[in-house]
Amino acid sequence: MSFDPVVRLADVTRVHGDGPQAVSALRGVSLDVAAGELVAVMGPSGSGKSTLLNLAGGLDLPTSGSVVIEGTPLVSLKAADLAGLRRRHVGYVFQDLNLIPSLTAAENVMLPRELDGIRAKQARRDALEVLTEVGLAEVADRFPDEISGGQRQRVAIARALVGERRLLLADEPTGALDTPTGDDILQLLRARCDVGAAVLLVTHEPRYAAWADRVVFLRDGEIADSTAVPLKSAR
Amino acid sequence: MAIRQGLLALLSQGPRYGYQLRAEFETSTGATWPLNIGQVYTTLSRLERDDLVSPGEQDEQGRVVYTITEAGRAEMERWFSTPVAQADRPRDELVIKLAMAVTARADVRPVIQAQRTATMRTLQELTRAKRANAGEPAQRLVLDSMIFQAEAEQRWLDHCEAVMAASPQTQETQR
Numbered sequence: 407m408s409f410d411p412v413v414r415l416a417d418v419t420r421v422h423g424d425g426p427q428a429v430s431a432l433r434g435v436s437l438d439v440a441a442g443e444l445v446a447v448m449g450p451s452g453s454g455k456s457t458l459l460n461l462a463g464g465l466d467l468p469t470s471g472s473v474v475i476e477g478t479p480l481v482s483l484k485a486a487d488l489a490g491l492r493r494r495h496v497g498y499v500f501q502d503l504n505l506i507p508s509l510t511a512a513e514n515v516m517l518p519r520e521l522d523g524i525r526a527k528q529a530r531r532d533a534l535e536v537l538t539e540v541g542l543a544e545v546a547d548r549f550p551d552e553i554s555g556g557q558r559q560r561v562a563i564a565r566a567l568v569g570e571r572r573l574l575l576a577d578e579p580t581g582a583l584d585t586p587t588g589d590d591i592l593q594l595l596r597a598r599c600d601v602g603a604a605v606l607l608v609t610h611e612p613r614y615a616a617w618a619d620r621v622v623f624l625r626d627g628e629i630a631d632s633t634a635v636p637l638k639s640a641r
Numbered sequence: 642m643a644i645r646q647g648l649l650a651l652l653s654q655g656p657r658y659g660y661q662l663r664a665e666f667e668t669s670t671g672a673t674w675p676l677n678i679g680q681v682y683t684t685l686s687r688l689e690r691d692d693l694v695s696p697g698e699q700d701e702q703g704r705v706v707y708t709i710t711e712a713g714r715a716e717m718e719r720w721f722s723t724p725v726a727q728a729d730r731p732r733d734e735l736v737i738k739l740a741m742a743v744t745a746r747a748d749v750r751p752v753i754q755a756q757r758t759a760t761m762r763t764l765q766e767l768t769r770a771k772r773a774n775a776g777e778p779a780q781r782l783v784l785d786s787m788i789f790q791a792e793a794e795q796r797w798l799d800h801c802e803a804v805m806a807a808s809p810q811t812q813e814t815q816r
Contacts, residue, residue, distance in 0.1 A: 585785075593772075596772070611792075612760075612792045613768075613788050613792045616761065616765045616767065616768040616788065617765075618765070623754075623757065631757070632758075633758055633761050
């Protein structure tokens with residue numbers, strides 16, 4: 407078994423724009439997420455949470471520092487190879503779920519597999535397997551507007567999980583769900599971690615962040631604090 | 642303290658021994674409120690004095706089974722139907738600490754940050770306990786309550802930070 411992190415950010419800086427208008431979104435952030443680990447990122451808006459998530463998933467590249475996914479440094483990759491690596495290794499769940507309304511739940515989940523060149527029959531088998539895992543086997547052939555918000559959220563997670571992807575990036579995956587439904591989503595992410603996935607979760611809700619093994623607080627583009635090292639309570 | 646009414650609620654399910662009441666109290670509250678057996682017997686003897694419970698005969702092992710009375714049921718129902726007053730809760734040291742830090746013109750940011758991390762650790766522990774007790778609805782609700790309270794504290798800390806960042810006092814210290 408390897409103890410290499412699934413994703414490693416080393417001294418990552420991201421500057422948007424240049425000259426006097428340049429804004430540092432992230433400043434010297436280092437963060438590893440290992441297989442089996444759920445890490446939550448918290449911080450006020452503008453603290454760099456989404457930038458961090460985009461960099462960790464190879465959707466954006468750092469101005470300086472390095473990002474390594476499954477042992478591959480992203481900086482050396484050609485655009486096509488980067489896209490392939492993202493498709494094979496990284497699953498994304500965004501606040502805006504981006505489910506395609508004219509496709510059924512199963513077809514939405516099949517899509518990334520088909521893009522990988524998997525035959526439709528196999529892609530459907532993979533999709534049904536992961537939909538069953540998230541408890542949605544019975545709505546596989548329904549359209550997004552025929553299922554509840556919590557179910558749509560789980561379809562988006564199933565789509566992020568399908569195949570052999572071990573890195574899951576989630577930006578506010580509990581959206582506007584009520585607490586018991588939001589708990590179900592976290593339960594699901596947690597279960598994936600327990601079978602070896604690495605999950606990086608951005609949330610502004612402390613009760614969901616609390617499901618993580620480690621909570622990292624971002625402030626002005628830097629890691630201000632983390633629950634990794636236990637401190638003595640002074641209260 | 643609600644031990645008195647809590648014991649009445651358990652006895653409303655049927656007669657119980659003292660040690661049984663203690664175990665059930667802890668199960669219902671998710672072991673977040675441990676009772677010692679002395680507290681249970683002291684409370685039972687006060688309930689008996691007030692005619693809210695009645696003890697049975699001692700059995701050969703010296704154990705006494707307690708039964709709720711009509712007055713006891715009325716007391717329990719009164720408790721369920723009366724909201725808890727905010728003033729009945731203890732003062733919060735954290736609130737006083739932050740107010741004093743502001744008054745003393747100390748740098749409030751590190752106080753807030755240290756507390757936020759500590760409170761998040763508490764939230765993580767509570768969430769782990771909740772996952773471990775997934776099947777028990779009473780325990781789950783007790784843990785959820787503590788989770789919501791810790792979360793409220795977390796939100797309040799964020800609020801304090803934002804208010805202090807915008808206050809002239811902070812801008813003065815940072816100048």
